Amino acid sequence: MKTMVIAAHPNLNNSRANQALLLQLRSNADIYLHDLYQEYPNWNINVEKEQQLLLQYDRIVFQFPFYWYSCPPLLKKWFDEVLTFGWAYGPNGDNLKGKEFIVATTTGGTEKQYRSGGSNWFTVSELLRPIQRTLTKCNGTYLPAFISYNANEGTEDYFEQEAKRYEKHIKTSLSLLAN
Template identity: 70%
Template sequence: MKIMVIVAHPNLKGSRANQALAHELNNYPDIYVRDLYQEYPNWEIDVEREQRTLLLFDRIVFQFPFYWYSCPPLLKKWFDDVLTYGWAFGPGGDHLKGKQYIIATTTGGPENGYRSGGSNWFTISELLRPIQTTLTRCNGTYLPAFVTYNADQATDDYLLQEAKKYVDHIQAPERVLVH
């Protein structure tokens, strides 16, 4: 299975958690990693290039910090620009049919804050539904997200453990992730 990870962090060098996750991916040459903010500092997304690149992979992972209950703005723009009507969905929009998608995100809050009655009122799965719906609308399979909680207070050892779990998660067969 060919895996691409699109890292979308506005300040990756300043993020211990996302940097740890992305750094661990460098140990796996079969995982193609891209830094969206580094590739498009001017926010002018090369839509045709992005669409061609998507066609090369079976599983696409979107890694980003979860803030204000969504993804960073450049990733949202990427979704809007790249996943177009007639290409990704709608009549003739079957180019991404059968692709698998995983969200990998980090939160500053604790896991118990993401539940019914918690400080965020909803589970992380519920809060990720708009992205899930976008990706499934593009004829793909949305697989369970990987979430690192308490990222801003995490020790280096915890982040290293999370990074190893992250790689295991994104490489796991669909039948293991969905049961």
């Protein structure tokens, strides 16, 4: 299975958690890493190029820090510009049909903070529903998210374990992730 990880971190050099996750994947020849903030420092997204990249991969992973209960702004802009009517959804918009999508996110909060009664009131999966619906509206298969909690307090050992768990998660087959 051909997999592309679209990383969207506005300050990747300062993120120990996201750097560890990406470092774990760098040695995988079957995983293409695509850093949006590096690719588009001026935020002028090449829509045709991005659409062609999407067509080449079976599984697309969106990796980003959980940013005000959503994704960073460049990734939101990417969704708005790349996933267009007539290409990704709507009449003749079936280019992403059969593609598998995973959200991989890091958060500074603990898992207990992201639950009913926790300080954030909702689970991360509940807060990711707009992204989930965007991808299913585009005829994609939305797979369970990978969430790495407590990134602000993580030790090097913790990040190493999370990176291995991440690699395993995004390489797991549809039949195992979906059941």
